[in-house]
Amino acid sequence: MPEPPKPITAPVRPTENIVDTGDNLQISSETPSVDLGKFTNTMTLQFSTDGQATPLVRSNPNYPPAAARDGVEGWVEMEFAISPQGEVIDVKVTNAEPKRVFDQAAVRALRKWKYRPLIVDGKPQPQYAQRVVLEFTLEQ
Known part of the structure; x- marks a missing residue:
């Protein structure tokens, strides 16, 4: 039986991988990936929250084809x-590298996320x- 999800705390830029298992969201050491032919998209989520936000539904961003x-x-x-x-509201990109390459995909995905309200x-x-922080990486 999978462990229940752990609440996200506010340590300095922790890296946690979230796996959606249907009804439950669990933190896992596995990284979600998307097949892009010769590339694999590996997305790492880093959370830094001031409240006790608990994600219930998470949508992975689409890796921009270009x-x-x-x-x-x-x-x-x-x-x-x-x-x-x-519901996720008032989304603002505060920083990105490279600028404006992944912003739209990241914002679109985050707006689909649902949280357990405080x-x-x-x-x-x-x-x-x-x-x-949503990280976009490719593995060959």
């Missing part, structure tokens, strides 16, 4: 908020200043 073809790798750091309904006194609360 970047895959040209062998370009990089990462996108984003800041966002979580609504009381657990409950305070029995009521769901918004969570602000959440951060995530």
